[in-house]
Amino acid sequence: MTQTFEFKQSGDLDPALSDPATRKLSAGKLIGRWVNTDPDTRGIAAIVIERNDEHFSVGVRGVGADGLIDWPTTRATALANLEEEAGQRAVALAADFDLGFMRAETYLRVNKGVLVIVLFVTFRDDSGRSNYLNREFFYRRD
Amino acid sequence: MQFAQICDRVNVDAAGPIDIRALPGTWVNSNPDTNGIARIVMSESLGNLSLQIYAIGPDRLIDWGTAAVNVFASTPSSRVAAGFTCVYDFGFVETRLQGMIMKGLLILAQLHSFKDESRRADYFVREYFALTHEQY
Numbered sequence: 001m002t003q004t005f006e007f008k009q010s011g012d013l014d015p016a017l018s019d020p021a022t023r024k025l026s027a028g029k030l031i032g033r034w035v036n037t038d039p040d041t042r043g044i045a046a047i048v049i050e051r052n053d054e055h056f057s058v059g060v061r062g063v064g065a066d067g068l069i070d071w072p073t074t075r076a077t078a079l080a081n082l083e084e085e086a087g088q089r090a091v092a093l094a095a096d097f098d099l100g101f102m103r104a105e106t107y108l109r110v111n112k113g114v115l116v117i118v119l120f121v122t123f124r125d126d127s128g129r130s131n132y133l134n135r136e137f138f139y140r141r142d
Numbered sequence: 143m144q145f146a147q148i149c150d151r152v153n154v155d156a157a158g159p160i161d162i163r164a165l166p167g168t169w170v171n172s173n174p175d176t177n178g179i180a181r182i183v184m185s186e187s188l189g190n191l192s193l194q195i196y197a198i199g200p201d202r203l204i205d206w207g208t209a210a211v212n213v214f215a216s217t218p219s220s221r222v223a224a225g226f227t228c229v230y231d232f233g234f235v236e237t238r239l240q241g242m243i244m245k246g247l248l249i250l251a252q253l254h255s256f257k258d259e260s261r262r263a264d265y266f267v268r269e270y271f272a273l274t275h276e277q278y
Contacts, residue, residue, distance in 0.1 A: 011265075018260070044147060062148075069147065079266035081265070082266075118242065131215065133242055
């Protein structure tokens with residue numbers, strides 16, 4: 001029996017997306033505690049990624065004026081990352097943080113052992129700050 | 143001023159629009175063999191930015207239509223565009239696009255979440271685009 005899938009680009013028809021093995025891609029490379037490669041960062045100090053059954057959660061600790069600031073832990077969505085990492089397919093995560101006065105839309109992936117987070121920050125207060133994007137790098141320290 | 147990381151505590155002289163001049167134009171995928179997005183046409187009208195996607199189909203380009211764009215600077219105090227986000231909801235799939243400009247290159251992350259019963263895995267793709275120009 002031939003299945004017909006809707007698509008908006010040929011990539012939507014990649015057979016790998018229908019391969020049950022893709023749904024079970026190991027996220028082991030993402031799980032753990034990650035520390036910013038820049039000890040002088042004024043952004044995110046550390047990230048903790050955990051997995052509970054099929055669900056991923058991401059915790060962020062920002063650098064504050066007098067210590068670290070815990071962002072509310074958020075559930076992440078796992079996405080098959082069909083770009084190969086060290087010859088293996090991997091998982092990327094999408095995680096949105098809602099802190100009331102600001103929202104951070106992020107994605108996280110591992111590239112050659114480095115966790116990369118890209119943030120798109122939207123301010124919802126009237127501070128006059130520009131919405132901005134940032135990228136930071138982390139090494140594993142379990 | 144509230145902040146969740148110290149880099150967000152900045153002095154803002156005067157709130158104003160973000161300079162989006164770096165974004166409009168036709169952005170072409172650096173990979174001629176892509177099976178994803180072939181080109182992006184970004185347009186400005188009355189200070190608002192929108193984009194139109196042309197993706198690779200089995201036998202021709204697929205026009206995704208236009209979508210409104212949220213513009214982002216590189217810091218909370220910058221007034222110069224450095225990237226954007228937008229969402230296409232096609233019913234069977236939702237595609238979130240997150241673009242970042244680095245040294246004139248547009249790095250586009252695509253986050254595809256299927257909403258149909260096809261049991262396809264949601265997936266992530268990152269591709270690179272160059273702004274076409276007449277220099278050199």
